[in-house]
Amino acid sequence: MDIKTFKRGIRLPTRKTATEGKPVETIPTPKQVVIPINQHFGAPNQALVAVGDRVKRGRKIAGAVKPGSLAAPVHASVAGIVRKIEPRLQSNNTDGVCVYIEADAERALTDTEFMPPLDAFACSKDEAIARVRDAGIVGMGGAGFPTYVKLSPPPGKHIDTIIANGAECEPYLTIDEALMIEKPKQLIKGVAIVMRITGVQNAIIGMEDNKASLVPALEQEIRSAGLEGKISIGLCRTRYPQGGEKLLISALTGREVPSGGLPMDAGCIVNNAGTLVAIAEAFDLGKPLVDRDLTVSGLACKTPKNIRAPIGAMLTDLPQCFMDVDYDKLHKILFGGPMMGTSAPTLEIPIQKNTSGVILMTREETAAYAESSCIRCGRCIRGCSCGLSPVLMNIALNADDLDEAARAGLMDCIECGGCAYNCPARIKLTQRFRVGKQLLRARRQTAAKK
Numbered sequence: 001m002d003i004k005t006f007k008r009g010i011r012l013p014t015r016k017t018a019t020e021g022k023p024v025e026t027i028p029t030p031k032q033v034v035i036p037i038n039q040h041f042g043a044p045n046q047a048l049v050a051v052g053d054r055v056k057r058g059r060k061i062a063g064a065v066k067p068g069s070l071a072a073p074v075h076a077s078v079a080g081i082v083r084k085i086e087p088r089l090q091s092n093n094t095d096g097v098c099v100y101i102e103a104d105a106e107r108a109l110t111d112t113e114f115m116p117p118l119d120a121f122a123c124s125k126d127e128a129i130a131r132v133r134d135a136g137i138v139g140m141g142g143a144g145f146p147t148y149v150k151l152s153p154p155p156g157k158h159i160d161t162i163i164a165n166g167a168e169c170e171p172y173l174t175i176d177e178a179l180m181i182e183k184p185k186q187l188i189k190g191v192a193i194v195m196r197i198t199g200v201q202n203a204i205i206g207m208e209d210n211k212a213s214l215v216p217a218l219e220q221e222i223r224s225a226g227l228e229g230k231i232s233i234g235l236c237r238t239r240y241p242q243g244g245e246k247l248l249i250s251a252l253t254g255r256e257v258p259s260g261g262l263p264m265d266a267g268c269i270v271n272n273a274g275t276l277v278a279i280a281e282a283f284d285l286g287k288p289l290v291d292r293d294l295t296v297s298g299l300a301c302k303t304p305k306n307i308r309a310p311i312g313a314m315l316t317d318l319p320q321c322f323m324d325v326d327y328d329k330l331h332k333i334l335f336g337g338p339m340m341g342t343s344a345p346t347l348e349i350p351i352q353k354n355t356s357g358v359i360l361m362t363r364e365e366t367a368a369y370a371e372s373s374c375i376r377c378g379r380c381i382r383g384c385s386c387g388l389s390p391v392l393m394n395i396a397l398n399a400d401d402l403d404e405a406a407r408a409g410l411m412d413c414i415e416c417g418g419c420a421y422n423c424p425a426r427i428k429l430t431q432r433f434r435v436g437k438q439l440l441r442a443r444r445q446t447a448a449k450k
């Protein structure tokens with residue numbers, strides 16, 4: 001099989017061996033879950049339950065403030081009683097309103113209110129899109145973009161390729177790999193449903209070549225589903241950030257997403273492997289997105305593992321994980337991978353729809369260095385997978401010149417962290433770009449309202 005790749009990028013230590021090949025463990029249900037009502041990119045939700053309400057697992061507890069807006073509903077992940085609705089710290093380091101549910105001791109997972117199963121190939125396209133929307137499915141690779149929107153490209157956009165993103169290029173994380181080993185049937189079914197909804201006849205499952213051992217089982221599933229010739233597997237060189245949508249499209253199809261554009265501008269729809277499994281389960285089981293599979297790893301974790309937990313669970317409420325934390329060594333907590341994840345001040349943060357991992361790092365692992373001055377070495381430019389000039393963007397941001405930063409490509413930055421990793425002066429480039437993008441977006445929104 002040809003090994004595909006994209007231009008530039010960097011080689012990283014993968015640090016996956018601690019959890020590689022480990023099955024996904026189902027953790028005993030916590031006594032309570034704390035579910036953020038907004039776990040998506042888009043318009044805000046509002047709570048649809050009140051303190052004291054008894055809810056079943058799968059009950060819709062939050063939905064869009066404005067019906068029809070870009071949003072994804074949120075569902076109770078356990079059966080129990082709503083005890084509180086109030087703001088608390090979330091994994092993006094902002095406070096957001098959460099619904100606290102005290103789990104029913106006996107029937108937390110069995111007292112359910114799922115939707116009826118739906119045949120994705122017999123229902124109408126509109127019904128199928130509505131099912132993905134009503135299940136609250138969002139991009140589980142990190143972005144949290146509502147998936148139903150991706151499946152309904154605007155008129156004029158010609159889509160000819162569906163891509164299943166199983167690259168999982170972030171160090172430490174192995175949950176997508178575990179899912180592809182455990183649920184290949186659901187993965188292929190999820191791809192087939194997306195193909196059915198979009199009418200596209202060609203799909204590629206993209207993964208890094210460190211997961212080549214998964215290929216025979218996946219090919220077998222493709223044959224069993226009668227989709228040979230329609231779904232193929234694309235192996236890509238293990239190189240960071242291969243899992244970025246733009247880079248995966250570039251490696252698998254040779255196409256470039258234009259500046260400021262989306263995958264659909266290159267004729268592609270990209271969905272994370274976990275998202276595709278969730279889609280299959282929304283049809284087959286009527287199950288909304290109430291559980292999250294994630295990797296818990298890092299050198300301050302005594303027994304790294306892949307786990308399945310109800311959304312809203314906190315590691316501190318999951319005894320198997322809580323007891324695994326080596327508090328003497330714990331120096332940094334990361335939600336997501338070490339390159340694109342966010343650092344958290346505490347473990348008491350709920351697991352969300354887009355939490356692909358929690359990494360418990362020691363001081364040695366974090367290698368915190370003081371910043372020094374830029375030496376104009378150009379390493380950040382050579383390593384930038386998006387072909388940008390991080391050094392110029394940084395100079396512009398330091399001068400508070402957002403327009404110049406935008407001209408240098410700020411909004412095309414995928415915040416992969418590659419430039420900061422490569423920078424000998426240890427300049428926190430990516431953090432600056434993240435803030436710069438937020439400022440630019442806010443300024444553009446204000447200008448649009450005038």
Ligand code: SF4
Pocket residue numbers: 383384385386387388389390412413414415416417418419420429430433
């Ligand atoms: S963080 Fe942005 S600028 Fe830096 S390497 Fe990644 S895409 Fe390029």
Ligand code: SF4
Pocket residue numbers: 373374375376377378379380381390391394422423424425426427
């Ligand atoms: S890698 Fe760092 S030191 Fe080198 S040019 Fe870029 S910002 Fe400057």
